[in-house]
Amino acid sequence: MWFSKSREAVLKELAVDPAQGLSEAEVKVRLEKYGPNKLTAKKKKSILQLFLAQLQDWLIYVLFAAVVITVFMGEYIDAIIILAVIILNAVLGVVQEVKAGNAIEALQKIASPKALVRREGVVKEVDSETVVPGDILVLDAGRYIAADLRLLESANLQIEESALTGESVPSPKDATITLKAPNTPLGDRDNAAFMSTLVTAGRGVGVAVGTGMQTEVGKIATIIDTEEDSKTPLEIRLNKLGKSLGKFAIGICVLIFVVALLQGRDLAEMFLISVSLAVASIPEGLAAIVAIVLSIGVTSMSKRNAIIRRLPAVETLGSVNIICSDKTGTLTQNKMTVLRYFNADGEVAVEREKGNSPTNDAALLAKAMVLCSDATYENGEGTGDPTEIALLILGDDLGIDREALCRQNKRIDEFSFDSDRKLMSTLNEENGRYTVYTKGAIDNLLQLTTHVHEKGQVVPISEKHKEQVQEATARMSEQALRTLGVAYKPVDSVIGTDEMEQDLILLGLVGMMDPPRTEVKDSVRKAKEAGINTIMITGDHKITAFAIAHELGIADNLDQAITGQEIDRLSEREFSEKVNDYRIFARVSPEHKVKIVRALKAQGNVVSMTGDGVNDAPSLNAADIGVAMGITGTDVAKNASDMILTDDNFATIVSAIEQGRNIYNNIRKAVLFLLNCNLGEVVAMFITLMIGWEAPLIATQLLWINLLTDSMPAVALGMDPGDPDVMQEKPRNPNESFFTGIAGWRVLGGGLLIGALTIFAFWFGYYEHGYTPFDDVVPVATLENARTLAFMTLVACQLFYALAMRHPTKSIFQLGVFSNRYLIGAIVLGLALQLVVIAVPFMRKAFNLTMLDTAGWLMVLTLGLVPLLVNEWGKIYLRARRKKQSIG
Numbered sequence: 001m002w003f004s005k006s007r008e009a010v011l012k013e014l015a016v017d018p019a020q021g022l023s024e025a026e027v028k029v030r031l032e033k034y035g036p037n038k039l040t041a042k043k044k045k046s047i048l049q050l051f052l053a054q055l056q057d058w059l060i061y062v063l064f065a066a067v068v069i070t071v072f073m074g075e076y077i078d079a080i081i082i083l084a085v086i087i088l089n090a091v092l093g094v095v096q097e098v099k100a101g102n103a104i105e106a107l108q109k110i111a112s113p114k115a116l117v118r119r120e121g122v123v124k125e126v127d128s129e130t131v132v133p134g135d136i137l138v139l140d141a142g143r144y145i146a147a148d149l150r151l152l153e154s155a156n157l158q159i160e161e162s163a164l165t166g167e168s169v170p171s172p173k174d175a176t177i178t179l180k181a182p183n184t185p186l187g188d189r190d191n192a193a194f195m196s197t198l199v200t201a202g203r204g205v206g207v208a209v210g211t212g213m214q215t216e217v218g219k220i221a222t223i224i225d226t227e228e229d230s231k232t233p234l235e236i237r238l239n240k241l242g243k244s245l246g247k248f249a250i251g252i253c254v255l256i257f258v259v260a261l262l263q264g265r266d267l268a269e270m271f272l273i274s275v276s277l278a279v280a281s282i283p284e285g286l287a288a289i290v291a292i293v294l295s296i297g298v299t300s301m302s303k304r305n306a307i308i309r310r311l312p313a314v315e316t317l318g319s320v321n322i323i324c325s326d327k328t329g330t331l332t333q334n335k336m337t338v339l340r341y342f343n344a345d346g347e348v349a350v351e352r353e354k355g356n357s358p359t360n361d362a363a364l365l366a367k368a369m370v371l372c373s374d375a376t377y378e379n380g381e382g383t384g385d386p387t388e389i390a391l392l393i394l395g396d397d398l399g400i401d402r403e404a405l406c407r408q409n410k411r412i413d414e415f416s417f418d419s420d421r422k423l424m425s426t427l428n429e430e431n432g433r434y435t436v437y438t439k440g441a442i443d444n445l446l447q448l449t450t451h452v453h454e455k456g457q458v459v460p461i462s463e464k465h466k467e468q469v470q471e472a473t474a475r476m477s478e479q480a481l482r483t484l485g486v487a488y489k490p491v492d493s494v495i496g497t498d499e500m501e502q503d504l505i506l507l508g509l510v511g512m513m514d515p516p517r518t519e520v521k522d523s524v525r526k527a528k529e530a531g532i533n534t535i536m537i538t539g540d541h542k543i544t545a546f547a548i549a550h551e552l553g554i555a556d557n558l559d560q561a562i563t564g565q566e567i568d569r570l571s572e573r574e575f576s577e578k579v580n581d582y583r584i585f586a587r588v589s590p591e592h593k594v595k596i597v598r599a600l601k602a603q604g605n606v607v608s609m610t611g612d613g614v615n616d617a618p619s620l621n622a623a624d625i626g627v628a629m630g631i632t633g634t635d636v637a638k639n640a641s642d643m644i645l646t647d648d649n650f651a652t653i654v655s656a657i658e659q660g661r662n663i664y665n666n667i668r669k670a671v672l673f674l675l676n677c678n679l680g681e682v683v684a685m686f687i688t689l690m691i692g693w694e695a696p697l698i699a700t701q702l703l704w705i706n707l708l709t710d711s712m713p714a715v716a717l718g719m720d721p722g723d724p725d726v727m728q729e730k731p732r733n734p735n736e737s738f739f740t741g742i743a744g745w746r747v748l749g750g751g752l753l754i755g756a757l758t759i760f761a762f763w764f765g766y767y768e769h770g771y772t773p774f775d776d777v778v779p780v781a782t783l784e785n786a787r788t789l790a791f792m793t794l795v796a797c798q799l800f801y802a803l804a805m806r807h808p809t810k811s812i813f814q815l816g817v818f819s820n821r822y823l824i825g826a827i828v829l830g831l832a833l834q835l836v837v838i839a840v841p842f843m844r845k846a847f848n849l850t851m852l853d854t855a856g857w858l859m860v861l862t863l864g865l866v867p868l869l870v871n872e873w874g875k876i877y878l879r880a881r882r883k884k885q886s887i888g
Contacts, residue, residue, distance in 0.1 A: 002150045002209040003179045003192045010150045010207060014134040018152055018207065021118035021136040030132035037131045037147055037211035039221045047094065054090035061246060066282050088291070115146035118205075131208055139193065139204040148215040149193040149206030151175035156202030156418055158385070159193055161186075162328060164216060164590075164614055165539040169336060169386045169514075170200045174419050185564050185587045186216065187539045196614065201385065220590050223618035234315035234667070237738060238290065241671070249281040252682065256689055263692060281682050282706075283674040289711055293670055293718030297663035305647040306656040307630070313642040315667060316624050317660020319606040321531060321731040323653060324597060324623065326611035327538035327545060329632045330650055331552060332514040336390040338397075339481060339515065341365060342472040343508030344454035350397055358398040360456055365507045368486045370395040370402055371409055372426050372437040387484065390512050391439075409435075415497040425500040427491075434491045436500050442473050442485035442509050449487055449506040458505055465506070473509065480547030481511030513544070516552050523651040524553050531730035532657065535583055535600075537593055537609075537619070542586040555583040564588040567595065576602050593619035606734050610645075610653060612637050624734075627653055662722035664732070670714040671738055673805045676750040677710045677798045683755025684790065688762065693773040694783060696762040696790040701847055704837070709795050709830045713802035716823035720806055742808060742878075750867060754797045757863045761793035762786045764859055784850040788838065789859065791849065795834050796864025799827045804871035809878050 002010055016022055022030070054060075064086070071079045115128045118136040128146035131137070137149060139157065151157070151173055158170040165171070165187040174190050186194070193206055195215040212218055253274040260274075294315070298308040308314055328334050340349050343361050358366070369391040375384030377396075382389035395402050409428040417424035423440030438445065446469065452461045473483050487504035524534045536549045542561050549555040561584035567575060579599040585592065593609075597619050600607045609616070609623035612633035617640040620626030628641035629648040638644050645652045681702060688696050697705075733740075739747065763773060765786025771778050773786070802823060803812050818824055837843045838851060852860070 001182050001184075002148075003184065003189045004182055005150070006178050007150065007152050007175065010209065011152075014207060014209070016134040016136065016207060018118075018136050018205070020121045022132070022134055023120055027119065027130065027132055027135070030134060031130065034132055034214075035212055036129045038129050039218055040213060050094045051090055054094060055086070060086055060090075061242065065246070065249070066278070069278055116140070116143070131211055133208050133211055135208040137206050137208060139199050139206065141199050141201055141203070143199050145193050145195055145197050145199065147195050147208040148210035150209050151191050151193060151204055151206045153205040154202065154419075155204065156416055157199070157204040158201040160198040160200045161194065162334075162613060164194055164197055172419050173202075173204060175204065175206075183565055183568050185539070186589055187587065216590075217614060220614060220618055223590065223594055223621070234290075234664070238286075241286075241738065245282055249278045252281055252686065253278050256686070259690060281678060283678050283710070286671065286674055289670055289674070289714045289718065290667055292715055293667050294663070296719055297659065297666070301656060301659050302646075304655060304659070305630075305645060305649065305652045306659070307644040307646060308642065309644065310642050313625055314660050315664045316606065316642075316734075317608070317657050318662075318664035319732050319734040320608045320625060320657055320660070322533050322535060322600055322605045322607045323527060323657075324535045324537050324600070324607060324609040324619070325650065325653075326613065326616055327536050327540055327548060328514060329612050329629060329648070330610050331520050331536065332516055332548060334514060334632060336386040336482075336512050337515050338390050338394040338510045338512045340476060340511040341394070341508060342469070342476075342511075344452065347472055347475070350394065361453060361507070363398060363400065364453065364488075365486060365510075366391075366395045366398040366400050367405060368437045368488050368507055369439060369484075369510070370400060370405060371411075371428050372424060372439045372486065387482070387512065391484075391510070394510065412494055413497065415500050421501075423501060425497070427494065427500065434493060434495075435488055436491060436495075436504075437486070437488050438501055438504055439484055439486040442469065442483055445485040445487055445504070445506065446470075448501050449504045451503075451505040453488075453505055453507050461506060469506070469509065476509075476511035477543075479511070479513075480541075480544040481513050483509050483511050485509040513547070516548055517650060519649065519651045521552050523654045526727065527654050527657070528553070530654075530657070530727040532654075533583070535585070537585045537588060537596060539588060540586060542584070545584050545586040549584050560584060561586055564592045567592055572599075575599055579603060580605075590616075590618050594622045597622045606731065608653065608657075610650070612648075616640075627656075658727050659722065661726045661729075661732070662720075665723065665726065666718045666720050668738055668743070669717040669720065669805050672743055672747055673717055673802055674710055674714050675738075675747050676754065676801065676805070678706070679747060679751025680754030680758060680794060680797065681705065683752055684758035684762070684794065687755065688759060688773070693762075694778075694786075696758060696787060697794070698787070698848060701787070701791050704847065705791075705795060705798070708833065710798060712826035712830055713799060713823060716820065716826040717802060717805055719822045720820050723807070746808070746871075750801060750871070753867050753870060754794065754801065757797055757866055758790050758794045761859060761863055762790040765789040765856075768853070768855065781850065784848055785852075785856070788849045788852060789856055791847075792834060792838070792852065792856075792860045793863045795830065796860050797867050799830045800864050801867040801871065802827060804868050804875075809875050809882065811872055811875055 005013075011018060067079045067082050067086075114125050115131050116123060116138040117126055117131065118138060123138055131147045135147070136152070137146065139145065145159070152175055154173045154175040157173040159173060160170045165185075171187065171190065173193065177191050179189060179191060193204070195210075195217045210216075210218070213222060256274050297314050301308055301314070325331055338350055340347055341362065342348070343365055345359055345361055348362065373384075373388040373391055375382060375388035375392055377389050377392040382392070392402060395405075409430045411426055412429050412434070413427040415423075415425040417440070421440070422444050423438055425436055425438040428435050428437065438448075446466055449461055451458050452465050469485075476483050485506070486508065487506045489504050527534055534552075534554050536545055536554055538545050542558075542563050546555060546558055546561050549561075555561065560582055562582050564585070564587045567585070567588070570578070575595070576599045579596065580603055585596055588596070593616065597607055597609055601624065607623045608625040608627055609619045610627040610629070611617075611620055612629035614637065616628075616637050620628060620637060620640040625643060626641035627643045627645060628637040630638070630644045630646040631648040633644070633648075643656060681697065684696050688694070763786070765788065766773050766775075766778070766782060769779070769782040769785060771782050803817075806812065806815055806820065806823070837847055838849050844850070
């Protein structure tokens with residue numbers, strides 16, 4: 001590890017003189033050896049490959065079988081319709097895949113700046129791709145770092161590493177130190193600098209020790225590239241359903257084939273009967289309906305600040321039981337803020353919303369902080385060190401007119417901050433009088449103070465004063481506040497920097513932190529009530545992380561926190577067994593984040609990971625649902641995610657989970673409804689054929705029902721308004737099938753009832769004409785009348801039954817009969833289409849139908865309402881039983 005070696009050892013190992021740098025000839029040799037300094041990705045799939053991958057699904061195989069069967073039957077229009085469904089489903093999938101494949105490209109963009117290098121004794125700007133290990137890089141403020149470096153020189157050097165480490169403030173660097181621990185976290189490697197991070201202050205020189213894929217960013221790219229895409233629970237479930245339906249269709253066909261042979265039917269009739277039953281058992285519109293329902297749900301979610309990048313990910317949200325969240329910028333505001341200050345008046349909380357009435361001593365403290373600062377802050381926008389920006393905002397909060405203050409106080413000289421003194425001083429002139437203002441680490445400041453400002457008076461500092469200051473510092477530190485002291489002294493004339501920090505007068509200290517977002521606490525509580533645990537994963541320190549987590553209700557005690565170094569001391573098995581005990585993971589690297597997510601998943605959890613930095617990308621990729629911040633998030637994080645929050649609001653995640661649960665419930669309604677309908681068709685076909693009757697429905701009629709009449713109510717069920725009680729339920733088990741609970745019995749009961757009513761209608765069609773289905777010789781008109789009654793009754797049963805499918809226990813009146821206008825519209829349109837089919841002569845002829853008489857229409861209407869009424873009676877019983885259980 002380069003950070004654990006001295007500067008001299010690193011330079012010797014890389015064979016470079018820091019004063020001269022590498023020669024151009026040596027650069028060429030090393031470029032050949034190590035390759036260009038850029039991130040590489042595995043070859044991307046072509047559009048055709050992505051398209052073919054979308055077809056590798058059992059439900060799609062079943063649909064292809066339906067295409068072949070309908071072509072054999074000569075029903076070319078039906079075959080084209082099914083093929084269109086397959087293509088539509090695949091195209092929707094490809095569009096989402098193309099959008100989701102840009103994580104490495106985003107990394108390449110941010111990792112390709114220009115670099116200042118010293119070669120052959122001359123400093124020059126070169127393309128970062130030509131930087132090689134051993135190159136001497138010169139760093140200055142505002143420059144992105146082009147490679148991983150072991151620092152050789154540093155002067156007040158501070159580097160913004162939040163996207164990589166999760167630290168909310170720039171990290172001060174010190175080239176002189178040598179770190180001994182080989183597992184030192186990224187955020188603590190103070191003698192190193194990393195590719196893609198930004199120099200915010202000071203200057204430095206470093207030697208490149210890692211380029212391209214050997215950098216810390218390169219390691220992240222490798223993790224992203226090697227992470228396997230896992231199927232969502234919905235994709236797995238639909239695949240299983242497709243397999244089951246395919247096997248069921250084949251089994252039914254074989255059975256009917258055998259029965260038909262035993263009944264002595266001819267081969268052509270046998271084939272048609274088998275095909276009809278296969279068509280009846282396959283819900284041709286299922287794949288397209290699921291895609292459409294997901295797309296509708298995604299559109300609705302985007303209006304509520306959650307952009308979904310992969311359609312099936314919507315459903316996974318409903319199973320999430322753990323939200324892993326980055327701290328900085330996600331749970332917190334990513335803005336250092338002074339929360340408390342301490343002076344001779346005691347400790348005071350800064351109440352921003354209520355306003356402050358500071359004493360003269362407090363106003364002087366704020367004045368000193370403002371004048372001893374290089375930052376700017378205007379109209380809500382700041383530049384410079386986040387700590388100094390926080391001090392300027394404190395001045396605003398305490399009613400200081402900063403513009404007038406800076407105009408009246410001219411800076412004459414300054415003694416810049418450095419990591420040894422941990423102090424900064426300025427010399428200011430105001431109305432001919434000179435004053436030194438000094439801020440910095442309180443322990444260092446106390447050693448230089450001889451007096452203290454107390455109630456408008458300057459008095460000698462006593463041991464009691466020092467104890468009070470140290471107690472206040474300890475209290476603030478326990479609350480994870482960063483402390484900063486400030487002092488001043490009036491002088492008679494301009495003095496040098498060597499005299500500035502002597503005999504100072506202490507004004508007090510401030511405590512600051514990156515505060516939690518105001519709305520997060522309620523969201524964490526709401527998630528907990530819904531059976532969802534929130535976990536903090538951060539690169540920040542353990543105590544700081546716990547203070548935020550405790551305030552938000554994420555963790556109760558420090559035992560629920562663990563650091564990256566502590567994780568490394570555990571075996572993979574030990575960590576996996578203990579992972580559910582922790583609520584805070586602090587001081588972690590990108591590799592740790594992925595390890596945590598995988599361990600949580602291994603324990604059966606469905607994990608959502610939120611983040612905004614480059615360091616979050618691998619874990620976003622590894623999680624079941626990766627959630628990136630849309631405003632503060634890097635392109636890398638966004639492209640590795642499944643969902644992007646356009647308002648960077650943690651509360652939106654909980655809202656998205658609620659929507660995800662409702663969308664899944666709607667998909668489930670649509671799937672169960674289609675299976676109900678298809679089972680009704682299979683029952684009607686199977687029983688009539690088994691007892692030797694004619695088929696009550698022909699293949700064309702079955703396709704019409706499956707592709708049109710069934711599909712419209714199914715889509716409408718997918719657009720059902722959300723259940724307001726959905727977040728009172730626990731997260732759904734991702735392995736739970738569509739038929740859990742009473743759902744399977746409802747499908748079976750509903751299918752049998754619809755099938756039985758269709759058979760009865762078929763029989764009634766014969767009875768009206770004075771025949772029975774058992775008669776050997778029956779007029780064509782009678783058979784057409786019976787099939788018309790069966791066809792119309794089946795459709796009426798299915799359309800009205802859709803109303804009952806909206807909720808397993810709530811009645812249509814509790815939900816509101818017209819609260820889903822799309823469903824009412826689908827039912828009306830479905831009935832209208834049936835009337836068109838039977839009323840228009842050429843359509844009637846195409847479907848082998850006949851016009852019904854009054855008795856026939858009454859029979860259709862009466863039988864059509866039976867499944868709905870039976871289901872509503874069943875709900876009354878279920879509600880009564882549930883109420884009895886709750887009382888008991």
